[in-house]
Amino acid sequence: MKSKKVLHSYIGALILAWLVVLMLSIVESATYPGFVLKHLYVDLLSIIFVVVILGFFIKIFLKIERNVPNYLEKVAICISIILSVVVFLCNFIEGISYTNYIFSRFHVHPKLLYTPLFLSYFGLFLFIKKDTIWNKSNNAGLAKYFKTIYKVRTLLLIICFWLIFQNLTVIWQVLRNDILFMVKHRESTVAEKMRYKVGDKFYKFVDFVQKNTPPYSTILIPPQGYPWPQTGNPSYIRYFLYPRKVVVGKEYEANIDLLKSNIDYVLIAHGETDTTEFGFTHGWPKFDVPSDYVLYMEDDKELIRQYEHMYLYKNSIGKEQWGIIKIKK
Amino acid sequence: MTNFIIGTLLLMMMAIEKLSFVIIEYPIYFSVPTLISAVVLIFAIVYGLKLYLKDSSISIKKISLSRAGWFFLFLTIIIIGMSFILNFNRWTVGWDAVALYDARAKFLYSGLTFSKMSDLSNYDPQNSYYYLLYPPFTSLVHYHWMLLSIKLPVGVYYSINLLLLSLIVFNGFNKKIGNNLSLVLAFLSISSISIFSSSILEYTNLPFTIYILLGIIFIGDYLENRTVWKLIYGISLIVCSQWIRFQEPIWLGVAIAMIVMAITYKKFRHTLIPGVVVLLFGFFERYSWSSFISASSSTNTIVNFNLINIIEPILGIFTGSLFSIGLFFVDSWAPLIFVYIISVAVIINRRTANAHNVFYLLINSLIIMIYFGGLYFVSFQSIWWDKLGDSLVRSSAFLIPINAMILLSELSKTKFINVKKR
Numbered sequence: 040m041k042s043k044k045v046l047h048s049y050i051g052a053l054i055l056a057w058l059v060v061l062m063l064s065i066v067e068s069a070t071y072p073g074f075v076l077k078h079l080y081v082d083l084l085s086i087i088f089v090v091v092i093l094g095f096f097i098k099i100f101l102k103i104e105r106n107v108p109n110y111l112e113k114v115a116i117c118i119s120i121i122l123s124v125v126v127f128l129c130n131f132i133e134g135i136s137y138t139n140y141i142f143s144r145f146h147v148h149p150k151l152l153y154t155p156l157f158l159s160y161f162g163l164f165l166f167i168k169k170d171t172i173w174n175k176s177n178n179a180g181l182a183k184y185f186k187t188i189y190k191v192r193t194l195l196l197i198i199c200f201w202l203i204f205q206n207l208t209v210i211w212q213v214l215r216n217d218i219l220f221m222v223k224h225r226e227s228t229v230a231e232k233m234r235y236k237v238g239d240k241f242y243k244f245v246d247f248v249q250k251n252t253p254p255y256s257t258i259l260i261p262p263q264g265y266p267w268p269q270t271g272n273p274s275y276i277r278y279f280l281y282p283r284k285v286v287v288g289k290e291y292e293a294n295i296d297l298l299k300s301n302i303d304y305v306l307i308a309h310g311e312t313d314t315t316e317f318g319f320t321h322g323w324p325k326f327d328v329p330s331d332y333v334l335y336m337e338d339d340k341e342l343i344r345q346y347e348h349m350y351l352y353k354n355s356i357g358k359e360q361w362g363i364i365k366i367k368k
Numbered sequence: 369m370t371n372f373i374i375g376t377l378l379l380m381m382m383a384i385e386k387l388s389f390v391i392i393e394y395p396i397y398f399s400v401p402t403l404i405s406a407v408v409l410i411f412a413i414v415y416g417l418k419l420y421l422k423d424s425s426i427s428i429k430k431i432s433l434s435r436a437g438w439f440f441l442f443l444t445i446i447i448i449g450m451s452f453i454l455n456f457n458r459w460t461v462g463w464d465a466v467a468l469y470d471a472r473a474k475f476l477y478s479g480l481t482f483s484k485m486s487d488l489s490n491y492d493p494q495n496s497y498y499y500l501l502y503p504p505f506t507s508l509v510h511y512h513w514m515l516l517s518i519k520l521p522v523g524v525y526y527s528i529n530l531l532l533l534s535l536i537v538f539n540g541f542n543k544k545i546g547n548n549l550s551l552v553l554a555f556l557s558i559s560s561i562s563i564f565s566s567s568i569l570e571y572t573n574l575p576f577t578i579y580i581l582l583g584i585i586f587i588g589d590y591l592e593n594r595t596v597w598k599l600i601y602g603i604s605l606i607v608c609s610q611w612i613r614f615q616e617p618i619w620l621g622v623a624i625a626m627i628v629m630a631i632t633y634k635k636f637r638h639t640l641i642p643g644v645v646v647l648l649f650g651f652f653e654r655y656s657w658s659s660f661i662s663a664s665s666s667t668n669t670i671v672n673f674n675l676i677n678i679i680e681p682i683l684g685i686f687t688g689s690l691f692s693i694g695l696f697f698v699d700s701w702a703p704l705i706f707v708y709i710i711s712v713a714v715i716i717n718r719r720t721a722n723a724h725n726v727f728y729l730l731i732n733s734l735i736i737m738i739y740f741g742g743l744y745f746v747s748f749q750s751i752w753w754d755k756l757g758d759s760l761v762r763s764s765a766f767l768i769p770i771n772a773m774i775l776l777s778e779l780s781k782t783k784f785i786n787v788k789k790r
Contacts, residue, residue: 153699195779198710199556274489278466278470
């Protein structure tokens with residue numbers, strides 16, 4: 040009797056824990072990631088992990104099947120079916136509309152719904168009884184539905200049509216801009232097409248650098264990261280500047296002795312994106328550079344060549360500047 | 369016959385690229401393993417050709433289609449046409465193509481060799497391994513495209529790959545599911561965003577997909593009807609795919625699947641030796657590129673194997689890392705992962721242990737485990753592991769036609785589908 044009471048208390052605790060994590064995961068998908076952590080000071084993923092491990096342990100070692108209430112089995116089946124349909128519909132609707140449609144319309148994160156979906160299937164694993172799946176003695180159970188092959192094949196047919204429709208809509212979304220560009224710019228040159236794809240700012244700048252530096256020079260470039268995803272990426276910019284050598288600098292220092300090294304030029308790069316990362320801010324270099332001259336790239340103007348003995352960072356604070364500094368040797 | 373021709377062309381192309389690599393790197397001695405693998409490949413092609421020509425059952429038959437079949441053929445042609453039109457009208461712009469594949473071709477064209485490319489990253493500690501990270505096949509194709517002064521953008525090569533993929537899928541599976549459903553399958557495969565987007569990016573994914581897929585189809589066919597030339601071609605294609613993409617050991621999954629089949633079922637004992645052959649040649653092919661990397665530079669790799677890096681992931685199982693990586697994995701692969709799981713369930717439900725079912729069940733399961741295991745392992749070594757989601761989906765695109773074929777083969781049995789088999 041005592042052991043049965045203990046078993047019932049384990050089952051009760053498991054049911055409660057499963058329902059709680061399920062509700063929390065649904066709440067998080069309807070609010071924002073980290074909602075549970077912010078308000079309850081506990082990481083949802085950690086709670087789920089603990090519940091899953093305990094659930095496996097209780098299910099496999101304590102053999103709770105006979106003591107699980109029958110209604111709970113039906114609750115688990117209903118929840119898993121409802122969540123499956125909801126997740127399927129969300130993905131389908133988003134696929135035929137646009138990314139973020141579900142969130143903007145219904146304020147639900149479709150990707151976060153996978154967590155309660157997983158938990159509902161886990162609930163099925165915990166609470167479904169063997170006889171419900173397949174009762175050999177009277178040939179009953181859920182498995183009989185799978186034995187009715189045409190129902191499974193109808194489901195596969197639906198999946199097939201869904202995949203066809205989704206593929207066509209997603210491809211259209213991907214191609215739409217490219218096709219419109221092709222139609223509008225039938226006579227565009229290779230350079231213009233490249234400019235459209237890699238970005239106007241970057242393309243203009245790298246073209247400027249190509250024209251104003253010798254082919255075998257060595258150039259110091261900004262550190263790799265936003266706002267310099269292209270100008271600061273040595274592998275990427277090397278494609279445009281080769282056979283020039285590129286050396287990566289740091290944000291507040293050159294990371295190399297400019298006077299003793301073979302560096303011929305230093306880029307002046309404001310940053311081609313508004314986004315930043317790693318604590319970087321716009322404008323580079325953020326250090327002084329001994330210079331023969333500085334060549335600025337200006338829109339719709341003649342190139343401005345300034346003969347300065349030292350490029351001073353303090354003079355460029357707050358300005359959006361692009362150009363090159365010829366190192367004084 | 370179509371898949372034989374495509375297989376021969378793919379293998380010949382691989383042999384040519386390997387030989388050009390050896391010529392470019394000459395007289396560097398550490399390209400010798402590549403020379404050996406190229407010679408073995410040429411022997412495999414010649415022997416496979418000889419066996420194919422001996423096969424008296426080869427014949428060309430007329431293909432008949434239903435109205436639905438013609439409709440999907442039309443849609444397939446539209447998709448391939450779109451890829452060609454886009455690639456005709458643009459030049460290399462995909463990020464990795466600019467930074468790596470096309471860049472290496474540009475460097476080769478200017479006279480730089482692969483062994484010297486790592487010097488370009490001397491002042492770039494963040495990416496010191498970058499230029500030797502991927503094997504040279506894609507860059508060599510781009511280089512030869514430049515060398516031959518082909519006026520068309522190199523992206524057209526990838527549209528040709530898309531066309532080949534549709535032919536491989538149609539011819540590879542039409543005996544199993546009929547012509548009409550094969551066309552549905554071909555359409556579903558090439559219109560999936562993972563595959564279609566690869567056809568408009570000059571990356572390694574699409575060539576990798578066709579080599580692996582054709583290799584798996586050939587090996588699957590061999591296991592059913594013991595056609596030896598298909599085994600030779602299948603092994604060659606799968607093993608050589610490492611020369612396109614190196615990080616994903618799909619050849620290992622295929623080898624293990626064949627060995628497990630032999631051990632588990634008496635009737636599949638004949639797959640043991642081929643499985644071991646895949647394993648041995650796979651290791652040698654891997655060695656041919658990895659030895660070149662180690663000998664020509666002190667390149668870091670994405671994945672480092674040492675005691676700490678092995679123990680950490682094991683401990684991670686008990687701290688919840690496995691679960692969080694698992695969620696990320698499912699999220700990245702969704703909804704395809706559910707299609708893969710359903711197809712595994714479909715095969716298990718058939719309860720028929722024929723070569724086709726067992727092989728595709730093992731292939732599916734093992735390859736998904738390899739991808740998940742690889743991601744899990746890398747997550748402990750790199751902070752950017754969560755950026756790999758899209759890359760994993762693109763590189764595993766060969767699973768799409770295989771799993772779609774399994775699902776469609778269930779549909780081929782229903783009275784609602786008018787199936788005309790070859």
